[in-house]
Amino acid sequence: MTLPQLAGQVIVARYAGRGAPVDLVRRLHLGGVIAFSDNVSAPSAAAAANRTLRRAVGRPLLIGVDQEGGLVERVRGGATRFPAFMAAGAADDPGLTRAAARASGGELAGLGFDVVFAPVADVTSGPGDPTIGSRSPGSDPDLVSRHALAAARGLAAAGVVPVVKHFPGHGSVPADSHRVLPVQRRSLARLRQVDLRPFAAAVDAGLPAVMVGHLDVAAVDPGVPSSLSGPVLTGLLRGRLGFDGLVVTDALDMAAVRDRVRSRAVGTRALRAGADVVLMPRSPAAARAGIVGAVRSGRLPRERLEEAATRMLATLGHADRVRPRPTAPGSGAAASRRLSAAAVTVVAGPCSGRLVGDGVRVRGSDPAQVATFRAAARAAGLPLGAGTNVTLLGRGADPVRRGVAVALATPYVLGRSRAPVRIATFGSTPGAMSALVQVLLGRARAPGRLPVEVPGVRAGC
Structure with a gap:
């Protein structure tokens, strides 16, 4: 050259x-x-x-x-x-x-x-x-x-x-x-x-x-x-x-x-x-x-x-x-969901059984995150519009005091919250929301453990 x-x-x-x-x-x-x-x-x-x-x-x-x-x-x-x-x-x-x-x-x-x-x-x-x-x-x-x-x-x-x-x-x-x-x-x-x-x-x-x-x-x-x-x-x-x-x-x-x-x-x-x-x-x-x-x-x-x-x-x-055969866009959905299902962490509230009532009312500052949760809830048969409050907490969110608090990014906000049920998902992807809904319904356990210290909550179930 x-x-x-x-x-x-x-x-x-x-x-x-x-x-x-x-x-x-x-x-x-x-x-x-x-x-x-x-x-x-x-x-x-x-x-x-x-x-x-x-x-x-x-x-x-x-x-x-x-x-x-x-x-x-x-x-x-x-x-x-x-x-x-x-x-x-x-x-x-x-x-x-x-x-x-x-x-x-x-x-x-x-x-x-x-x-x-x-x-x-x-x-x-x-x-x-x-x-x-x-x-x-x-x-x-x-x-x-x-x-x-x-x-x-x-x-x-x-x-x-x-x-x-x-x-x-x-x-x-x-x-x-x-x-x-x-x-x-x-x-x-x-x-x-x-x-x-x-x-x-x-x-x-x-x-x-x-x-x-x-x-x-x-x-x-x-x-x-x-x-x-x-x-x-x-x-x-x-x-x-x-x-x-x-x-x-x-x-x-x-x-x-x-x-x-x-x-x-x-x-x-x-x-x-x-x-x-x-x-x-x-x-x-x-x-x-x-x-x-x-x-x-x-x-x-x-x-x-x-x-x-x-x-x-x-x-x-x-x-x-060493390049192998590439894959199509969207083909990794199952791998993404498996990782999210293994990461869901319940830091406050019951470790098994149903965590919400007959239906849920979802709240959050990001409309896309709310829409992704709604889609996962509908797919799982969880009624929307009334029932237990589920609050999706993104970056910089304020703590919540009732219902279910869900940290979608870092889990630190859960230590400042007083909601009886507090969960970390570390993501707002379709796979993460699907895994969350299964835990809320008591159909799956939350096997994750917090990988950082959050005072005021347990590390996981």
Whole structure:
């Protein structure tokens, strides 16, 4: 490759619109693109756009997507919806976690995606964690390790590259890197004991890719975002943990980096620190020009750029060789429901028998969630409109005092509620609502256990 081609090759960019971004990729010789909800009108349209892009470009291309389940779902409208990753921690059955991830990965592979920016390996610290929350399996590093590995292996078995995130652990900082640069004040010993353990397990398991978050790790490189830090990427991740796979930055248009580093310099700084993939710089053209200029001036060795591009292409090439048959959108519904059924957790109220009267009156701030519950109730023969109050509590919901309180995301609101029956589902998918209704009717037990501490309630039945 020429130097400008090499510089483009390590950049994965966001794009506008729902069509294939052929001109953007060709013009900058980009290594790939990442799709968001506004790029995807329907699974069939995403598949067509990805197919068009690959044919037009005619070389290996990273087409990635954030598809964690729960709050982070970019592809909907026919694709199977999966619960938040905390459901995996509540169920604590790695086989179910792997099966759900494989089902999700198979659908994404069928749509032409070859990289999934998941699973989350952050250990959440509890209510003071504003960013990760239910995206994490829980607050026990061993639990998180089990399910991050199981999910990554499931995605890999489906033929997509999993990217474990967000090294060195975003779950224990009290700020959101989308808005500011969070400061991680834990000692290195404490980081090794908690936050780093799932990533060390991922490295030991030979997983192919790690995403590095934007954190000011005071014990390692104070004042510098970890995504741009040599002591974090090269010293800690590659040196101490021994990782030799693909290192991906978190999105470089986030405020933690955007407000500190110019677009022209951000790609160079990431590569010099040890990253291989420059993800979502605000201006891909400026980032590319900055990399070219840095190599020509000697501030960035060409060998470092070639190493990054080679590692990126090798990762994609390996995934192509092991790709199994993809699956159709919606085919993972059974796997999603099995995971949700194993995750439903009753933290207050009877552990068996019917939990509602002859009918229910459902309430909630999100009309879509209410509609999904209503559909599940009708399918199960549970009358709607009168009877026991069932309140669906999403993020930031106020506590409730009567009837049945259902936490759909993190379960912390249940500790502040006084409803006689309190349940955590860790999702609002059709499968989660169906599993909830079966528990309410006494037709199924709730086998889940809280994977985080919630004062004022029991951990489960």
